[in-house]
Amino acid sequence: MQVTETLNEGLKRAYSIVVDAAELDSKVNDKLVEAQPEVEMKGFRKGKVPMALLKKQFGQRLLGEAMQESIDGAMAKHFEDSGDRPAMQPEVKMTNEDWKEGDDIHVDMSYEALPEIPDLDAKSIKLEKLVAKPDDTAVAEALDSLADSAQNFEDKTKKTAVAKDGDQVVIDFEGSVDGELFEGGAAEDYPLVLGSNSFIPGFEEQLLGSKLDDDVEVKVAFPAEYQAEHLAGKDAMFKCKIKALKKPVKAEVNDELAKQFGAEDLDALKGQITERLEAEYSGAARAVMKRGLLDALDKQVTFDLPPSLVDAEAGQIAHQLWHEENPEVEGHDHPEIEPTDDHKSLAERRVKLGLLLAELGRKAEVDVTDAEMTQAIMNQARQYPGQERQFFEFVQQNQQMQQQLRAPIFEDKVVDYVVELADVTEKEISKDDLQKAVEALEDED
Incomplete structure (x- = not known):
């Protein structure tokens, strides 16, 4: 040979x-x-x-x-x-x-060929770690938000009161198509929040302005794609009786509210909120520091990039952004999308940093464990309630999907490795300043 x-x-x-x-x-x-x-x-x-x-x-x-x-x-x-x-x-x-x-x-x-990547002196990299701590105001805002989500309803007392958007009406209703009652089209004492869009489009709007004890005829058309095929696209009429008319009342911030959210009392709920906010702030600060690290790596290391990888990445970026700008186009039956200079510049940065992090991880023997992969698959599977097992089996048989789940875990572990070696200083800031730093990242993307 x-x-x-x-x-x-x-x-x-x-x-x-x-x-x-x-x-x-x-x-x-x-x-x-x-x-x-x-x-x-x-x-x-x-x-x-x-x-x-x-x-x-x-x-x-x-x-x-x-x-x-x-x-x-x-x-x-x-x-x-x-x-x-x-x-x-x-x-x-x-x-x-x-x-x-x-x-x-x-x-x-x-x-x-993949390029030869120069060694990196991670200790020479200077990073700033933002530190924000939840204060009483932030905890109080979170409690108010929980109270809003846990709102109750109380009867409107005025006889002249009418149903408004956000009110709850308790109704008996009976639905018919072409004068014939249909299965599942009737209920008694049904609590319906107007504006919740939980009923057929157009139903809730026709109850606005109704009063206690009113009889209201609601005329609607079932959507063409309605799940019950025998009703899809058909006109229907619902006879409704307004049995109660209630207005929303914000829940009080007390021990009872805490128990609704699984806490023993209000102090315990405040403790849970504080821990959650600390985790959110820590995650946001890490994202800001990670961007700072990637920027530093981009400036510090230079090497040739494989044109094929850059072209492929630029094409993918252009394609993704085009679909974000044209969300009505779900498939890929569209004109060819030509990457711009901005797409190519972003592609060069991504390819460069991807190759660099991969090399750093290889030299440091960074690995994604089976336990970490299993956890990632489980987290993803939760997006498909009732089909978790099928999703798990799909991932096990799909190498490309496994790589998609493995890649961000590997990248984060390499970032953590470099951060451990870098010169990191902490800076205490307010929650608002941390939010501005995060928003600045989104503006740059």
């Missing part, structure tokens, strides 16, 4: 590989010898089929396997000897298309 370099410019590499016919024939014969003891054929005892007959029967298939193994072996040996790591799957093509059995095989292989 011969491997000859034909291109070496920057990160671009190309090689000509020749696998001689004698080597292929030897591989085929080795495979036949290995298989012979187990082969059964009519007219011969097991293991006694002549080699010539075996070669005639199975030679062509084994020749194909031998060709692939020889090419794969040549590539593997090349990467082992050269130390090159391809940025993307190498392009391999057979050049003697008129090949016939007994000829040598000529193959061209080309790829872009």
Whole structure:
């Protein structure tokens, strides 16, 4: 086998590989010898089929396997000897298309090598860690928010009171289509909050302005995609009786509110809120510090970037942003999207930092454990209630999905590793200033 370099410019590499016919024939014969003891054929005892007959029967298939193994072996040996790591799957093509059995095989292989990444002096990186602590005002705001979400309803006392948006009406209702009652279209003492959009579109609006003891006829049309096919797209009429009219009342901040949220008393609830806010502030501060680290790495380290990776990333960025600007287009049936210079600049930064973090993680032997992967899959599975097991099995069988879940965990662990080595100073700030710092990150994205 011969491997000859034909291109070496920057990160671009190309090689000509020749696998001689004698080597292929030897591989085929080795495979036949290995298989012979187990082969059964009519007219011969097991293991006694002549080699010539075996070669005639199975030679062509084994020749194909031998060709692939020889090419794969040549590539593997090349990467082992050269130390090159391809940025993307190498392009391999057979050049003697008129090949016939007994000829040598000529193959061209080309790829872009991953660049040599210079060593990083992490101790020279200076970072600022923002520290914000929840104060009484922040805890009080959180308590008020909980009280709003736990609102109660009390009867309106004025006889002239009418139903308004946000009020709760307690109704009996009976629905019919073409004068016929339908299953599931009736209820008694049903508490309905107007404006909640929990009923068919147009239903709740027709109860606005109603009074206690009113009889209201609500006329609506079922949506064309309604889950009950026999009702989909049909006009319906609901006879409603207003049995109670209630206004929302904010819950009081006391021990009873705390118990609604699983706390023993108000002090315990305040403690839980403080812990939650501390975790939120810590997560926000980490995001700000991580951006500072990535900016520092971007400035401190320089190396060549594989054009194919940059082009692929720029295309993905352009495609994603186009869909964000055109949310009505759900599929990919749209004109080709050409990346702009801004897309390419962002792609260069992402590719550069991705390669750098990957190299730092490799040298530091950073690894994502099975337990961390399992936790990530479980967190993702919660978005599919009732289908958690199916999602778990899907991820187990999908390498690309596993990589999507593994990548951010790996990146965060490498970031933590570098932060541990860096020169980090803490700075105490207010919650509002921390919020501004986070908003500044979003403006830069």
